Amino acid sequence: DAGITQSPRYKITETGRQVTLMCHQTWSHSYMFWYRQDLGHGLRLIYYSAAADITDKGEVPDGYVVSRSKTENFPLTLESATRSQTSVYFCASSEGPGSSEDIQYFGAGTRLSVL
Amino acid sequence: EDKVVQSPLSLVVHEGDTVTLNCSYEVTNFRSLLWYKQEKKAPTFLFMLTSSGIEKKSGRLSSILDKKELFSILNITATQTGDSAVYLCAVSNAGGTSYGKLTFGQGTILTVHP
Numbered sequence: 001d002a003g004i005t006q007s008p009r010y011k012i013t014e015t016g017r018q019v020t021l022m023c024h025q026t027w028s029h030s031y032m033f034w035y036r037q038d039l040g041h042g043l044r045l046i047y048y049s050a051a052a053d054i055t056d057k058g059e060v061p062d063g064y065v066v067s068r069s070k071t072e073n074f075p076l077t078l079e080s081a082t083r084s085q086t087s088v089y090f091c092a093s094s095e096g097p098g099s100s101e102d103i104q105y106f107g108a109g110t111r112l113s114v115l
Numbered sequence: 116e117d118k119v120v121q122s123p124l125s126l127v128v129h130e131g132d133t134v135t136l137n138c139s140y141e142v143t144n145f146r147s148l149l150w151y152k153q154e155k156k157a158p159t160f161l162f163m164l165t166s167s168g169i170e171k172k173s174g175r176l177s178s179i180l181d182k183k184e185l186f187s188i189l190n191i192t193a194t195q196t197g198d199s200a201v202y203l204c205a206v207s208n209a210g211g212t213s214y215g216k217l218t219f220g221q222g223t224i225l226t227v228h229p
Contacts, residue, residue: 031215042203043158043219050214058216090157094215101215102147102207106157 003027006091006107014115019078021110023091030096032074033104034058034066036087043090049074050096081114088112117142119220121204127226132194136223138204139186146209148180148187149217153201161189161202194227201225 004025013019023032034046045058047066055066063085065077074093078085088111092104118141128134140148147165151158162171164180164187171178175194180187191198201224205217 033216035219040221042221043205045216045218048214048216056214096215102149102217103160103163104215104217105160108157 004091004093004105004107006089006110008110009108010111012113012115013081015082016080019081019112021076021078021089021091021112023074023076023107025072025074025093027093027095027105028071029093029105030071031094031101031104032068033092033094034064034074034076035090035092036060036085037090037109038087046076046089078112081112083114086112086114117206117208117218119204119206119218121202121220121223123223124221125224125226127228128194129228130195132227133190133192134194134225136189136191136202136204136225137186138188138220140204140206140220141185142206142208142218144208144210145182146207149205149207150178150187150189151203151205153203153222154199158203191225194225196227196229199225199227 007022033048035043044060049055049068088109090109091107094104120139122137149163150161162178167182175192178189201222203222204220
């Protein structure tokens with residue numbers, strides 16, 4: 001039972017490069033989320049998705065793009081990486097409408113450094 | 116804008132101590148409050164609270180919600196070094212197309228010394 005997996009776990013890139021972080025879940029959860037975690041800010045929502053082909057902006061979407069062509073995948077792309085995007089990125093998923101809608105399950109995270 | 120504030124931001128205790136972590140919130144249309152534990156990896160779910168005054172308990176951990184005063188506490192009794200972690204509080208908003216979105220606090224860093 002793989003659950004929710006992120007790749008890569010670590011990534012070093014240079015400013016201006018495009019970077020894609022992958023997220024894959026095996027639970028068929030409807031909802032998926034991308035967060036970034038920085039010291040002093042906790043977890044901040046970048047983008048979320050309610051279902052395949054339905055995505056929307058969170059609190060800090062600038063500089064990021066998402067897609068969700070299949071329920072199980074939710075990649076996050078940094079179109080032109082900047083140093084301020086150095087962070088730890090977490091993907092999460094939840095079941096969807098129902099009593100457990102708010103319980104999110106997290107991947108192990110991707111530590112991204114932009115030089 | 117929904118807001119979650121946790122206190123203290125950090126706490127250092129010795130094994131066997133009891134600790135209380137606080138979470139206060141402002142949300143326009145409250146649905147639930149959640150606690151997560153984060154060690155050096157992914158946050159893991161601890162509790163979800165939706166009703167005031169009903170204690171949720173799991174081993175040495177317990178939590179309760181006060182919807183009138185807009186806060187929750189997480190208690191850990193007889194702490195162990197394995198309890199060292201960041202504890203995150205989050206709230207969900209039932210308004211509009213919420214899609215299970217959560218607003219997180221900054222977290223409380225708990226360090227338990229032997």
